[in-house]
Amino acid sequence: MTENKIAITEDGLKNLQKYMELSPEAANMQKELAVGNEIFQENLGEYFSDKPEPSPEAAKRFKEFKANLRVNSQEAALHQEPKVAVVGCSDSRVTPHIIFSRLALNDTFSVLNAGNILSPVALESLNVPASHSTTLILFLGHTNCGAMNACAKERTSQQKNENMAIIVEEIAKSAPADVKTADELAQFNVAMDMYKFANSDNDGIKKALESGVTKISGAIYNMNDFKVTFMDYITAASLLNKVRG
Numbered sequence: 473m474t475e476n477k478i479a480i481t482e483d484g485l486k487n488l489q490k491y492m493e494l495s496p497e498a499a500n501m502q503k504e505l506a507v508g509n510e511i512f513q514e515n516l517g518e519y520f521s522d523k524p525e526p527s528p529e530a531a532k533r534f535k536e537f538k539a540n541l542r543v544n545s546q547e548a549a550l551h552q553e554p555k556v557a558v559v560g561c562s563d564s565r566v567t568p569h570i571i572f573s574r575l576a577l578n579d580t581f582s583v584l585n586a587g588n589i590l591s592p593v594a595l596e597s598l599n600v601p602a603s604h605s606t607t608l609i610l611f612l613g614h615t616n617c618g619a620m621n622a623c624a625k626e627r628t629s630q631q632k633n634e635n636m637a638i639i640v641e642e643i644a645k646s647a648p649a650d651v652k653t654a655d656e657l658a659q660f661n662v663a664m665d666m667y668k669f670a671n672s673d674n675d676g677i678k679k680a681l682e683s684g685v686t687k688i689s690g691a692i693y694n695m696n697d698f699k700v701t702f703m704d705y706i707t708a709a710s711l712l713n714k715v716r717g
């Protein structure tokens with residue numbers, strides 16, 4: 473976790489652009505996640521007692537969606553075959569299976585840590601979906617993240633959080649010094665995670681990316697409205713260009 477700052481290069485950005493160009497299968501997977509998140513938003517009453525009950529149409533859509541997903545669970549005991557991998561924050565409010573309504577076993581390969589940092593361990597974990605021809609690896613940040621807040625606090629008031637020193641250092645490395653808010657740090661962190669993954673020297677991951685089967689996507693989950701917004705290459709590149717050189 474103490475490796476030097478990652479250098480952003482022209483070739484590195486080209487790799488990211490190539491691997492973020494979604495294949496039809498990866499685009500379908502991303503669409504499925506977006507629909508799952510819409511269904512989650514429509515059915516908040518299912519999850520939170522203080523939210524209104526879903527409309528009959530929304531409840532029906534949720535029921536059908538869950539029924540389709542359950543079919544996958546029946547085969548899950550035989551072998552692992554994740555359709556999507558999510559690298560997300562450990563935050564208990566950002567559980568991927570819930571916010572994307574993806575409730576089936578064997579559907580989602582999750583790599584979670586505080587601040588959704590692509591550490592060496594997280595990177596190696598992604599060998600599993602890469603070797604199972606998973607079509608999409610999603611790097612998911614979120615608003616109001618505790619890890620980003622700790623980093624923002626250190627930047628604005630020099631207030632060190634010794635208990636999260638390694639995490640804060642990793643986040644701080646990826647964003648320019650003048651970025652001081654937690655939500656902006658979350659955006660930079662997702663862009664950097666994607667860049668690091670696209671330029672990994674891990675053989676299994678390189679092979680999966682070069683084959684064109686595995687694609688990369690990024691997104692931010694907004695705690696206030698429960699909505700996931702995907703990040704395109706142009707946005708990621710404009711962030712990464714700020715820390716180039």
Ligand SMILES: [Zn+2]
Nearest residue numbers: 561563617618
């Ligand atoms: Zn978080």
